[in-house]
Amino acid sequence: xxxxxxxxxxxxxxxxxxxxxxxxxxxxxxxxxxxxxxxxxxxxxxxxxxxxxxxxxxxxxxxxxxxxxxxxxxxxxxxxxxxxxxxxxxxxxxxxxxxxxxxxxxxxxxxxxxxxxxxxxxxxxxxxxxx
Amino acid sequence: xxxxxxxxxxxxxxxxxxxxxxxxxxxxxxxxxxxxxxxxxxxxxxxxxxxxxxxxxxxxxxxxxxxxxxxxxxxxxxxxxxxxxxxxxxxxxxxxxxxxxxxxxxxxxxxxxxxxxxxxxxxxxxxxxxx
DNA sequence: GGATATTATCATGAATATATGATTAATAGC
DNA sequence: GCTATTAATCATATATTCATGATAATATCC
Numbered sequence: 001x002x003x004x005x006x007x008x009x010x011x012x013x014x015x016x017x018x019x020x021x022x023x024x025x026x027x028x029x030x031x032x033x034x035x036x037x038x039x040x041x042x043x044x045x046x047x048x049x050x051x052x053x054x055x056x057x058x059x060x061x062x063x064x065x066x067x068x069x070x071x072x073x074x075x076x077x078x079x080x081x082x083x084x085x086x087x088x089x090x091x092x093x094x095x096x097x098x099x100x101x102x103x104x105x106x107x108x109x110x111x112x113x114x115x116x117x118x119x120x121x122x123x124x125x126x127x128x129x130x131x
Numbered sequence: 132x133x134x135x136x137x138x139x140x141x142x143x144x145x146x147x148x149x150x151x152x153x154x155x156x157x158x159x160x161x162x163x164x165x166x167x168x169x170x171x172x173x174x175x176x177x178x179x180x181x182x183x184x185x186x187x188x189x190x191x192x193x194x195x196x197x198x199x200x201x202x203x204x205x206x207x208x209x210x211x212x213x214x215x216x217x218x219x220x221x222x223x224x225x226x227x228x229x230x231x232x233x234x235x236x237x238x239x240x241x242x243x244x245x246x247x248x249x250x251x252x253x254x255x256x257x258x259x260x261x262x
Numbered sequence: 263g264g265a266t267a268t269t270a271t272c273a274t275g276a277a278t279a280t281a282t283g284a285t286t287a288a289t290a291g292c
Numbered sequence: 293g294c295t296a297t298t299a300a301t302c303a304t305a306t307a308t309t310c311a312t313g314a315t316a317a318t319a320t321c322c
Contacts, residue, residue: 003310005310007222024269037312040270060267092138103259107253114246168281178299190291191298192298
């Protein structure tokens with residue numbers, strides 16, 4: 001469902017939300033058991049997106065830039081995976097739309113919208129006990 | 132949602148169901164506007180899976196091996212994409228399960244199950260006007 | 263200002279998905 | 293058997309994702 005990268009991102013953000021204070025890439029990578037430098041790039045991207053803030057040097061690391069309860073999962077995940085956006089027609093018909101639907105359109109829409117709703121409505125705070 | 136390959140497979144199968152008689156790779160590829168040899172491999176795989184039958188030589192080509200109304204979409208798509216299978220924990224926790232759920236478990240399950248239900252319950256016949 | 267901790271960046275590689283072009287094998291019709 | 297048709301296979305190429313290792317830049321602390 002999610003790419004590895006997006007899953008790393010989500011897990012890292014949840015870890016940071018749970019933790020409340022900054023953590024270094026090393027620490028997060030160790031905790032999540034994911035490749036360090038790859039995670040580094042992923043977190044850098046989240047910082048560019050304004051989801052995290054980063055600080056170098058001693059006492060630095062990454063932390064959430066946003067209140068976890070205001071941070072939708074979609075925002076964490078969409079830099080890496082296209083979850084929402086316009087749903088491509090399942091049958092690849094370019095002209096397929098709500099008004100000119102392919103035979104799969106409505107049912108497929110109903111099913112796949114559940115997934116995008118999940119990421120659009122749920123927040124990081126929803127998924128963290130402490131927060 | 133679906134990989135290109137799985138989408139090709141689905142579209143080809145729907146084309147064949149709509150058509151009712153055998154069609155050659157050339158014909159299908161032209162109709163769907165997808166790469167010929169790549170589609171060829173994809174269809175070959177579907178033949179191995181018992182979804183299609185193939186015949187060489189004049190008058191040959193691919194055709195459905197199954198009544199479209201008895202052919203679940205899942206069967207067309209699962210050789211290429213893992214749709215159903217066990218849903219990986221969204222947070223990557225190996226011990227996550229219904230009885231020992233991560234915080235995202237139930238909601239994520241409800242959402243993503245809609246998608247697998249779609250492929251598990253709908254048939255090719257459902258998506259073809261004529262059939 | 264030197265040592266250390268940490269992110270940011272660069273260069274590279276491996277694996278997989280997607281795609282193309284050429285060739286081989288089987289079948290049908292004559 | 294010859295020819296045309298068509299799937300099956302092979303060799304190769306390109307793009308993307310995932311990953312590793314090394315280095316540079318920046319901040320803190322003494």
